[in-house]
Amino acid sequence: LLETIRFGNLALAFALELAAVGAFGWWAHSLLQGGVVRWVLALAVAGIAVGLWGWLAAPKSASRLELPWLALFKIAFFALAALSLASAGHPRLAALLGGLAAVHLALAGLVFDDL
Numbered sequence: 001l002l003e004t005i006r007f008g009n010l011a012l013a014f015a016l017e018l019a020a021v022g023a024f025g026w027w028a029h030s031l032l033q034g035g036v037v038r039w040v041l042a043l044a045v046a047g048i049a050v051g052l053w054g055w056l057a058a059p060k061s062a063s064r065l066e067l068p069w070l071a072l073f074k075i076a077f078f079a080l081a082a083l084s085l086a087s088a089g090h091p092r093l094a095a096l097l098g099g100l101a102a103v104h105l106a107l108a109g110l111v112f113d114d115l
Contacts, residue, residue: 009107020081024049027084
């Protein structure tokens with residue numbers, strides 16, 4: 001049963017990472033009115049989020065942060081993603097993202113030692 005929960009938590013982690021990148025892009029898109037620039041900004045901000053995650057938090061990254069910095073980075077990353085959604089006018093989605101991220105990080109860090 002624990003192995004099934006661990007696998008589910010890893011799947012949740014991947015979904016949360018994608019959702020966070022989407023949240024950053026959505027927030028950036030909401031900053032401007034119309035035009036191509038808002039799409040360029042959304043893609044740029046999402047790309048920066050992907051780059052930071054890949055550089056500092058990806059499991060196979062040569063520059064992956066060590067604990068406790070990795071935990072702090074992940075908490076900040078998901079918190080900022082939730083704040084981005086709230087700022088873009090989606091407080092319920094922000095609460096869902098933040099809540100699921102808290103559950104994931106608690107399981108990963110406290111139960112599975114798999115942060």
